[in-house]
Amino acid sequence: MRPNMPGPAQTAAPSTPRRVLIVGAGLAGSLLAVYLARAGWKVEIVERRADPRARRFAAGRSINLAISARGIKALRRAGLEDAVMKDAIRMGGRMVHPVEGAAGYQPYSADPTRAINSVSRSALNLALLDAAAAEPNVTVSFDERCAGVDFARDAASAEVAFVNDATGATRTVRADLVVGADGAYSAVRGALQRTERFDYAQEFLGHGYKELHIPPVASGPHAPFAMEPNALHIWPRGESMMIALPNPDGSFTCTLFWRHDGAGSSFASVKTGADALAHFSAVYPDAVPLMPTLADDFAKNPVGVMVTVRCSPWTRGRVTLIGDAAHAIVPFYGQGANASFEDCEALADALADAIASNRSIDDALRAYEAARIANANAIADMALRNFIEMRDLTGRTSFKWRKKIEHALHRVMPATFVPLYDLVSFSTVPYSEAKARGAANDRAVRTVVGVAVSLAVAAVAAAILVATGAVP
């Protein structure tokens, strides 16, 4: 306990503000801090990494995020929509690059005004952290690692031990509520895993990722962009793919998704910059002229791993989880940040409801968890499924027809038939409901195709009968 802190908080005395400790100052932790501070909580955020505000760059995973309806709603609630979205680049569809021939555009929605938004992860994190730190009842500290959690400090609080590995300093923080917002490799969740009857699964993808770079250009139809900026570019190659997202400076961040092991497009078989140049010339030929630093970038940039984490319960006593700590997902639906922001809204709402109706914080945590686990599992499944769609199906003619049928059905009955991509990216329908409706859509599309095939067969048969004179 730091000396300048008040003593143990009283459970529900309205005069003493409730205290929340948020472990992790990433996207979810910072946004939750804004919500709870404005709801009257005294908020302490403790982050393991160094303060990103010093160099105005937040360390972390990938460079770009795709923010869509759910994320925008959550940012709006914090008054941050305009600040974040002013630097976002709209992506209305996929630009699919075959090995040979011209790239083809596939809109995300029948509604051309709908788009996902390429945002810098680092800029978004800084904007959220600045907003949190600007709240008078928020304190933020850095360089402190969570070293242990006391879940049962007492019935109405929990305590976390922190250590500063550089100085060796240790301290404990006690709060009415502890929120683990410390990412896919969460230390808070690690402590939960050592408590009884905690269901837990971590599953790594056989594919890794590596970021590469397409710089701005001086001239050309899209200058300063080297390609169409308002699209998510995909080079689908069946088992693997490359994608590229636009940045405000005219550059693109490319991400290779390749198998870790095996032959062909894998990080085990293509190792050096020279290997990469040769491989790219064969597999992504139209990208090579746009990537002058390819060989260097390939040799220098690390290979990342991707993991899906599922667990239950998220809550033990007064400790709960949000964001990647609760449900790390693979990035292929562009929903990681969006899902985490939904967690923040759900937790803040559950706490506000409980407090307003004089129910306990424990009740709020149960309600939050009950509302979110099924949704987290649904988006985890859909994100895994979407990798196959991106890397393989988008390159197939049958897929383009399927999307045309989906969009046509949506235009004919916009309330009844909403394509899964629209439900996930352009609505705030719960993920588990979106997943179920997506399965119903698949059945509807199969019926439409079946009827169309029957009609075509009947038409051909009729034509034959007429042509052969069997009927006049």
Add this chain to the structure above:
Amino acid sequence: MRPNMPGPAQTAAPSTPRRVLIVGAGLAGSLLAVYLARAGWKVEIVERRADPRARRFAAGRSINLAISARGIKALRRAGLEDAVMKDAIRMGGRMVHPVEGAAGYQPYSADPTRAINSVSRSALNLALLDAAAAEPNVTVSFDERCAGVDFARDAASAEVAFVNDATGATRTVRADLVVGADGAYSAVRGALQRTERFDYAQEFLGHGYKELHIPPVASGPHAPFAMEPNALHIWPRGESMMIALPNPDGSFTCTLFWRHDGAGSSFASVKTGADALAHFSAVYPDAVPLMPTLADDFAKNPVGVMVTVRCSPWTRGRVTLIGDAAHAIVPFYGQGANASFEDCEALADALADAIASNRSIDDALRAYEAARIANANAIADMALRNFIEMRDLTGRTSFKWRKKIEHALHRVMPATFVPLYDLVSFSTVPYSEAKARGAANDRAVRTVVGVAVSLAVAAVAAAILVATGAVP
């Protein structure tokens, strides 16, 4: 490194025995020690618990185990079959106790000579540990907890740190091969989980278990047993059940499998000895007169949890896993120990093969893991499925008919149609093959039932036609 130990082992110099460190002196660790010592390895076993030989009782989980074909084969290979099986009690089938009426016997196999064997876990563990300790090149130590694993000590060895929590003493042990045989909550696996790209899942059952007691009786048809001794007794009650296994002294060990939470037969709703007496009188009425210490036992004995653990890879460098450490399963197929013993055989065989053909230990570990992971997942699935069979299906008439059809098919075509229970318990067919053949069996039984129903319908129709005079 202990001062009386040789220096780092040479990788393949035939004059220097290879060194293996086995973490855990339970069933799997002790049996593997026997195999490897006899194959020329220098074996060190380090166990976290106290030496069970002091009081001739090994601490651990349940009191009884069911040993069947796979376990017997593995014990025979160690020369221990006779010593272990002399105290085993054969169980040729299930004795199913309804709420009202007499118990009914359901044989496990069409072949009445086939039986699973009730064995004391403690006695089996002591027999294996005695056998291991009797080997001249085996050392065993106790009261030392695995505190860390150095997977990459070098390319051809690994090192484990141990701590004695009572004395505070620490040491490290380096070996050519480290085997984690430290059970469902394995510390070696815990260290593996912190290495990159380790897939891991732990899933707890919503049911817990509590052991109870039926003492020997002075008189009666089965004295000293209070019930038929050569059967596994089941009180199937749909969502929950009790079972009883015979012990050599004439007693039975009963195990309740109840939900942790909820109403009815759950450990949350039935809490005291008095509660238990009342509940048992309604739900297990025929057992109550046999359980004179029921109220005391219920109040005193703990509620255990059951977990399924799956992971991959089992091997990192020169460290691998066997038994529950690699694949904790629920107890409902009586295969936990049997599966662990199969691991010991598979690992010993893979090592012997590699050494005989001058391949590396790494090759052997890859071969072992490739052979076992699918089998471990298959028996994990089948054990979960068998809980439903035991607690619910065995009480249903349709299930008894299904078993009769399966046994009849097996008698007609003994090579082609082998019921799943026989494949798992009375054969050494790999679990994954058994599971696949079980699914094929289900299809065959459905076909037989379909044909039988068609024939019956046809017979009834013919009878009606004749009776109504429609045909002469």
